[in-house]
Amino acid sequence: MTNPPAKGDGVPAEEPAPTAGGDNGLTVPPAEQFEAAMEDEAAEQAVAVEETAAVTRRKPWILRAAIYLTTANQVMVTVYSLILAAVVGAILIIVSDPYVRSTWGYFFSQPGDALSASWDAVATAYGALFRGAVVDPDKLNRWFYGMADLDAVLRPIATTFNYSAPLIFTGMAVALAFRSGLFNIGAQGQAVVGAIGAAIVGFSFTGLPTIVHLPLTLLGGLVGGAIWGAIPGVLKALTGAHEVIISIMLNYIGGYLLLWVISTKFVHSPDRTDAISKPASESALFPSLFGAGLPANWGIVLAVVVAAGMSWFLARSSLGFRFRTVGANPAAAKTAGMGVAGTYATAMAFGGGLAGLGGATILLGSTSHALTPSVAGTIGFDGITVALLGRAKPLGVVFSALLFGAMQAGASTMQTVAQIPVDMVTVLQAVIVIFIAAPALVKGIFHLREAKVSGQELSMAKGW
């Protein structure tokens, strides 16, 4: 009746369904995603399908690699976003340095001055960032000749690990919810409540062996976060309340809950007048990873193991399958008999538990091992960024958390050596996310090809 004419003779016109737009691709669910492992394969198949050859004739690997590198698939968009962010950062470094700015004043008489000064400024800053986050080649060299101890060599990477471990957890908290079609803005509150749970378990027991006390402490964090995450999930399931609004509000409530908890007699440290809780017992702490002098602990190992577990969970467990199905197409999940509302609640509780572990990890990794008003920093909000950068995949989350942890670890070295304020790192992180959230921009700048597989192009910013 109101149908467009049939596209080909003899083929019945595809009638748009009365309720949703039919098969026209406009009804792409918000969260269409693949397992990381399937992605390369899918891209390959897209190429194969595109060729429409009856025989799937494989192109030489170098050509396929070139096609891959110039296609706007998720991995390459991320890589190009990082490059672009580095360029934007470099421009900011150049502009913010008074001396370099002055050399640009006489650019046309002596362009060499401006260019070399700019290069020096950028190289010094990024070099310092690297030395502060990964390894200082100079120290490595001296250690090799026995003139420095190993601690000095490992300190940067240890600092990175210590920053990264909680980010892996909160990143996964956001990613898991996202895979289930939810936008978990509440990782911050969940991490805070997780830290409270872990701290209470941590200082309440003394004399337990670490093998018992540490898991109990982590469990405290997990349960605290899971409860905080379950609240928006259950409210969504029962009343349809939007999880974004509820979880934002719970962030505030969690923050003030923390202040109140610290002030209670049960929790507040009797030896101190400022707002700090009793410290967790020695037995509740993670064993040190590289030795007592360095900040890294086994939290990073736990985080990576849990990330691997989540990857397995999504790919191999029936609950993970349900999460992914509900996330990719809730209507189809409902038709297939899955309980969509229940899945939402469960996924939020799972996500909250992961964020709670993040809160526990940051508590145990801090120098005081105690609750302070800023114990969780901004790991919950950073977790959103990490999940975005990691494309909501466990492996991606681990890498992006390591990158963000490294940037935080290197920031102070950059400030000391190159006089670039630590806030530059925050700006860089924000710029990365802006590019990730606007894949069309990256695609346009680098003239990338269109990714052909449906669901490949994912903008997490469209989640709600």
Added chain:
Amino acid sequence: MNVLYGLLTPDSGEILIDGVPQTFHSPRDALRAKVGMVHQHFMLVPVFTVAENIMLGREKTSGVLLSRAAARAEVRELSERYGLDVDPDAVVEDIPVGVQQRVEIIKALTSDCDLLILDEPTAVLTPAEIDELLDVMRTLRADGKSIVFITHKLKEVKAIADKITVVRRGRIVGTAEPTTGEDELAAMMVGREVSLTVDKTPARPGEPVLEIAGLSVLDERGQRAVDGLDLEVRAGEILGIAGVQGNGQTELAEAIMSLRPVLTGTIMVNKCPATRSKTRQVIDSGVGYVPEDRSADGLVKSFSIAENLVLNQYDKPPYGSGFMINPKMINKVAEERVAEYDVRTPSARTPVGTLSGGNQQKVIVAREMSRKLDLLIAAQPTRGVDVGSIEFIHKRIVAERDTGTGVLLISSELDEVLALSDRVAVMYRGRILDIVSPDTPREKIGRLMAGLTDDQAASKEPGA
């Protein structure tokens, strides 16, 4: 019609307005050519007032301020001239559907159009509102406006039209005068194409597998889409439901699958009450369901064929048990199904979204029919599917019947219903008007589909 209003651009052919060829790239072009349209789904901003909706897109301003007074006056003037009775200050979401439609008409009129397209305007109206609408249309006609009135209700056409054009499958199948008999119009609507032939032996019906008594179901708008319906499907027969789309077929299928709450009445599957079951229980009790909108409800496009094949079986042996799923087994079985159901794909791990409509539908058919069924509900099983796949799917449905499954076939293609069914139930306004043999002349079925029972047709009384 969307082409005429500039929403779609034609693949071929041209549009002449007053003898001048026109190309419409957007509704703006159409408005310039004095073509206005009232869509089936209203394009109004619910929280704005009538006057605000009217000025939307062509706001009259004095400086930076909107001149609401002008818009209000315009609404009042048009409302009086055509007897529309619309209050310019009413908020759109508060006024009844019939009045909202008149707002749409005013909106079209304010752009001073000569040609007004009304797309299924009566679908959402009560009988009294329909009468009012017909009066408005007469006034407009008297004022020299041309109206294209799209509807599938014969009585309305006969009541108002000066010239009737019958369109089927994107083609004009004939023109008629309003004096033409309803039988003749119905026959034109239904068509006399060569029937699809399906080889099948006579049915051997057994015990009833689906018994429905007094079923009423509400649609999204809260109207009774299914209204006191009784139906029985026996094992080993295909019961086809013929009817113009939008007469409650979708809601009926969803109610049986427990995807939509039942208002009153009972549904028995295999003599067990299934009125208040969960979708999962219905599926597990041996009911297969091919949903009418495969993109929205049938498939997860970013998932592989293999994953889609187990969408409602993923946690049952051999695909999974307890907490785990078995991707190896899922893939292995998927390879077999792909071969058995002739799904044209590079591999079973290809994302379903990359397949053609016919092959996507075969994936759904394979999923639903490769387990032991007692009842199969096939809603629009061949919509938007190529001819080869149609034949294949039809054969499968008949083969399923021959194994003793009861089949409820819902299709808006009368040819399909007649070719496949052992009994044909004609559905009109949420009720079964009659159950006839598929050998019944299609003119008679066509009359039933238009809501005319024999005695009414005989008296030729255009009541309503």
